[in-house]
Amino acid sequence: QVMVFAADQEDLFVRLTGFFGRMGFSILDAKVHTTRHGYALDSFMLQDTSNSARYRDIVALIEHELGALLLNPGEPQRPSSGRISRQVKHFPVTPQVSLRADEAGRHYILSLPAADRPGLLFDVAEVLAKYGISVQAAKIATLGERVEDTFLLTGGGLSQDAQVLRVERELVDRLQV
Structure with a gap:
Protein backbone atom coordinates (compact mmCIF):
# COMPACT_ATOMS: atom_id res chain seq x y z
CA GLN A 1 0.00 0.00 0.00
CA VAL A 2 1.28 3.47 -0.90
CA MET A 3 0.03 6.64 0.76
CA VAL A 4 0.65 10.00 -0.92
CA PHE A 5 0.23 13.25 1.01
CA ALA A 6 1.35 16.30 -0.92
CA ALA A 7 0.24 19.74 -2.00
CA ASP A 8 -2.28 19.17 -4.76
CA GLN A 9 -0.79 19.71 -8.20
CA GLU A 10 -2.21 19.95 -11.68
CA ASP A 11 -2.56 16.49 -13.26
CA LEU A 12 -1.33 14.79 -10.06
CA PHE A 13 -3.73 11.86 -10.41
CA VAL A 14 -2.67 11.29 -14.04
CA ARG A 15 1.01 11.38 -13.12
CA LEU A 16 0.53 9.00 -10.18
CA THR A 17 -1.37 6.42 -12.24
CA GLY A 18 1.22 6.67 -15.02
CA PHE A 19 4.06 6.29 -12.51
CA PHE A 20 2.62 3.12 -10.98
CA GLY A 21 1.93 1.66 -14.42
CA ARG A 22 5.47 2.37 -15.64
CA MET A 23 6.87 0.79 -12.47
CA GLY A 24 4.99 -2.43 -13.27
CA PHE A 25 2.27 -2.15 -10.64
CA SER A 26 -1.41 -2.82 -11.06
CA ILE A 27 -3.66 -0.55 -8.97
CA LEU A 28 -6.09 -2.87 -7.19
CA ASP A 29 -7.69 -0.26 -4.98
CA ALA A 30 -7.33 3.47 -4.52
CA LYS A 31 -8.87 6.18 -2.43
CA VAL A 32 -8.26 9.73 -3.59
CA HIS A 33 -9.12 12.83 -1.57
CA THR A 34 -8.38 16.52 -1.92
CA THR A 35 -8.56 18.46 1.34
CA ARG A 36 -10.18 21.88 1.68
CA HIS A 37 -6.69 23.28 2.24
CA GLY A 38 -5.38 22.10 -1.14
CA TYR A 39 -3.62 18.87 -0.23
CA ALA A 40 -3.93 15.50 -1.92
CA LEU A 41 -4.34 12.51 0.36
CA ASP A 42 -4.25 9.44 -1.85
CA SER A 43 -3.97 5.78 -0.94
CA PHE A 44 -3.12 3.08 -3.48
CA MET A 45 -3.20 -0.70 -3.02
CA LEU A 46 -0.73 -2.06 -5.56
CA GLN A 47 0.18 -5.44 -6.95
CA ASP A 48 3.61 -6.04 -8.46
CA THR A 49 2.81 -7.66 -11.80
CA SER A 50 6.44 -8.58 -12.44
CA ASN A 51 7.12 -10.18 -9.02
CA SER A 52 10.76 -9.50 -9.75
CA ALA A 53 12.02 -7.53 -6.76
CA ARG A 54 12.14 -8.00 -3.03
CA TYR A 55 9.76 -6.01 -0.83
CA ARG A 56 12.44 -3.73 0.67
CA ASP A 57 13.88 -2.96 -2.74
CA ILE A 58 10.42 -2.06 -4.04
CA VAL A 59 9.70 0.25 -1.09
CA ALA A 60 13.01 2.07 -1.50
CA LEU A 61 12.46 2.43 -5.24
CA ILE A 62 8.94 3.82 -4.82
CA GLU A 63 10.02 6.26 -2.10
CA HIS A 64 12.87 7.58 -4.22
CA GLU A 65 11.16 7.71 -7.63
CA LEU A 66 7.77 8.92 -6.36
CA GLY A 67 9.45 11.62 -4.27
CA ALA A 68 11.29 12.84 -7.36
CA LEU A 69 8.03 12.86 -9.35
CA LEU A 70 6.27 14.98 -6.71
CA LEU A 71 9.15 17.45 -6.41
CA ASN A 72 9.67 17.82 -10.17
CA PRO A 73 6.26 17.64 -11.83
CA GLY A 74 6.34 17.28 -15.57
CA GLU A 75 4.08 16.05 -18.31
CA PRO A 76 2.21 12.85 -17.44
CA GLN A 77 3.92 9.83 -19.00
CA ARG A 78 1.87 6.96 -20.39
CA PRO A 79 2.60 3.56 -18.85
CA SER A 80 3.37 0.64 -21.14
CA SER A 81 0.21 -1.00 -22.46
CA GLY A 82 1.04 -4.44 -21.06
CA ARG A 83 -0.96 -7.55 -21.87
CA ILE A 84 -4.71 -7.97 -21.67
CA SER A 85 -5.71 -11.14 -19.85
Missing part, protein backbone atom coordinates in the same frame (compact mmCIF):
# COMPACT_ATOMS: atom_id res chain seq x y z
CA ARG A 86 -7.14 -14.07 -21.77
CA GLN A 87 -10.31 -13.89 -19.70
CA VAL A 88 -10.95 -10.26 -20.71
CA LYS A 89 -10.33 -11.10 -24.37
CA HIS A 90 -12.82 -13.97 -24.37
CA PHE A 91 -15.40 -12.52 -21.96
CA PRO A 92 -15.29 -8.77 -22.54
CA VAL A 93 -17.08 -6.40 -20.19
CA THR A 94 -18.80 -3.57 -22.05
CA PRO A 95 -17.70 -0.31 -20.43
CA GLN A 96 -20.47 1.83 -19.01
CA VAL A 97 -19.96 5.49 -18.23
CA SER A 98 -22.38 7.46 -16.07
CA LEU A 99 -21.67 11.12 -15.32
CA ARG A 100 -24.28 12.99 -13.30
CA ALA A 101 -24.57 15.87 -10.85
CA ASP A 102 -24.74 15.07 -7.14
CA GLU A 103 -27.79 16.04 -5.08
CA ALA A 104 -26.41 19.48 -4.22
CA GLY A 105 -25.32 20.15 -7.82
CA ARG A 106 -21.82 21.22 -6.72
CA HIS A 107 -19.99 18.06 -7.77
CA TYR A 108 -20.39 15.43 -10.45
CA ILE A 109 -20.25 11.68 -9.92
CA LEU A 110 -18.58 9.50 -12.54
CA SER A 111 -19.22 5.75 -12.36
CA LEU A 112 -17.17 3.39 -14.53
CA PRO A 113 -17.73 -0.36 -14.54
CA ALA A 114 -15.40 -1.80 -17.21
CA ALA A 115 -12.95 -4.61 -18.00
CA ASP A 116 -9.60 -4.20 -16.25
CA ARG A 117 -6.51 -3.75 -18.36
CA PRO A 118 -3.07 -2.18 -17.95
CA GLY A 119 -3.20 1.62 -18.16
CA LEU A 120 -6.98 1.90 -17.75
CA LEU A 121 -6.87 4.27 -14.79
CA PHE A 122 -4.26 6.40 -16.55
CA ASP A 123 -6.55 6.69 -19.59
CA VAL A 124 -9.47 7.80 -17.41
CA ALA A 125 -7.32 10.34 -15.56
CA GLU A 126 -5.89 11.65 -18.84
CA VAL A 127 -9.36 12.26 -20.32
CA LEU A 128 -10.47 14.08 -17.18
CA ALA A 129 -7.33 16.25 -17.21
CA LYS A 130 -7.83 17.03 -20.92
CA TYR A 131 -11.20 18.61 -20.13
CA GLY A 132 -9.93 20.46 -17.06
CA ILE A 133 -11.86 18.23 -14.67
CA SER A 134 -10.50 17.90 -11.13
CA VAL A 135 -10.79 14.69 -9.13
CA GLN A 136 -11.91 15.62 -5.61
CA ALA A 137 -12.33 12.05 -4.42
CA ALA A 138 -12.25 8.59 -5.96
CA LYS A 139 -12.93 4.99 -5.03
CA ILE A 140 -11.12 2.52 -7.27
CA ALA A 141 -12.05 -1.15 -6.99
CA THR A 142 -10.60 -4.02 -9.01
CA LEU A 143 -12.71 -7.16 -8.83
CA GLY A 144 -10.82 -9.85 -10.72
CA GLU A 145 -10.94 -8.83 -14.38
CA ARG A 146 -13.49 -6.07 -13.76
CA VAL A 147 -13.17 -2.57 -12.30
CA GLU A 148 -15.83 -0.49 -10.64
CA ASP A 149 -14.46 3.01 -10.24
CA THR A 150 -16.31 6.03 -8.87
CA PHE A 151 -15.05 9.62 -8.97
CA LEU A 152 -16.26 12.86 -7.41
CA LEU A 153 -15.44 15.62 -9.91
CA THR A 154 -15.51 19.40 -10.30
CA GLY A 155 -14.79 21.85 -13.11
CA GLY A 156 -14.42 21.24 -16.80
CA GLY A 157 -17.75 22.77 -17.77
CA LEU A 158 -19.68 19.75 -16.51
CA SER A 159 -22.76 21.90 -15.93
CA GLN A 160 -23.24 21.87 -19.72
CA ASP A 161 -24.97 18.79 -21.11
CA ALA A 162 -22.93 18.89 -24.34
CA GLN A 163 -19.68 18.78 -22.35
CA VAL A 164 -20.94 15.84 -20.26
CA LEU A 165 -21.74 13.94 -23.48
CA ARG A 166 -18.28 14.67 -24.94
CA VAL A 167 -16.56 13.42 -21.79
CA GLU A 168 -18.75 10.30 -21.59
CA ARG A 169 -18.17 9.50 -25.28
CA GLU A 170 -14.40 9.88 -25.03
CA LEU A 171 -14.26 7.75 -21.88
CA VAL A 172 -16.26 4.95 -23.54
CA ASP A 173 -13.89 5.07 -26.54
CA ARG A 174 -10.80 4.92 -24.31
CA LEU A 175 -12.20 2.09 -22.14
CA GLN A 176 -12.85 -0.29 -25.04
CA VAL A 177 -10.62 -3.38 -24.85
